[in-house]
Amino acid sequence: MSRLQINIKDDKKVYIVLDLLKELPFVEIEDCPVKATDRKGKGSLTDLFGIWEHKKITLNNIREKAWNRS
Helix, strand or coil: CCCCCCCCCCHHHHHHHHHHHHCCCCCCCCCCCCCHHHHCCCCCHHHHCCCCCCCCCCHHHHHHHHHCCC
16 A cells, blocks of 8 residues: 655645545545644634633623723
């Protein structure tokens, strides 16, 4: 079995290439999700999960700080 690594310059085109390769019966695709660090400055929502896990922050606290104008 041969193994290839493909570098795609435009991140928006990754899924087009993956869909094309999935249609070929002789190609196996390993699960290699695109990492947030591979996106050149764009973050991922999942990176934020648990960021306030051990802090006592409520929705009301956030609203008070957002609307507290002097």
